[in-house]
Amino acid sequence: KQLAGDVVAQQALRFLLETGGAVAVGEELVLGAEAYNAALAEIVTSLKKRGSATVSDLRQLLGTTRRVILPLLEKLDREGITVRNGDLRSLGKRA
Numbered sequence: 001k002q003l004a005g006d007v008v009a010q011q012a013l014r015f016l017l018e019t020g021g022a023v024a025v026g027e028e029l030v031l032g033a034e035a036y037n038a039a040l041a042e043i044v045t046s047l048k049k050r051g052s053a054t055v056s057d058l059r060q061l062l063g064t065t066r067r068v069i070l071p072l073l074e075k076l077d078r079e080g081i082t083v084r085n086g087d088l089r090s091l092g093k094r095a
Contacts, residue, residue, distance in 0.1 A: 013030065016030075017030070020033055021033055023036040025068075025071045025072050025075050026071030026072075026074065026075065028071075029067075029068065029071045029072075031072075036072075039062055039064075039072060040076070040081070042061055042062060043058055043061070043062075043073075043076065043081075043082070044081070044091065044095050046058070046061055047082070047089065047090060047091045047095070048091065048095075051090060052085070052088040052089060052090040053088065053089055053090075054087055054088060054089075055069055055070065055073060055087070055089070058073065058089065073089060076089075076092075077089075077092070079092075079094060080092040080093050080094035080095075081094050081095050082095070
């Protein structure tokens with residue numbers, strides 16, 4: 001909502017989402033495709049090494065905030081890339 005405050009910005013955002021230049025992570029969070037793919041790669045690599053990690057572990061890995069990491073992990077859970085088991089995330093079948 002903050003990013004696309006006017007009609008032109010909304011059109012630009014819609015274009016980026018449709019062409020793959022950006023990824024909708026949650027209702028109020030959009031990441032550039034490059035940033036999303038880099039975060040995904042780091043999370044998958046870390047979980048392959050460690051087996052599992054907490055939200056806090058992954059937040060620190062990416063150097064981000066809970067406002068970003070929670071919707072990102074929820075998206076990865078929905079896509080089957082990660083699986084939530086209590087307080088831990090591990091790799092899902094689609095990783």
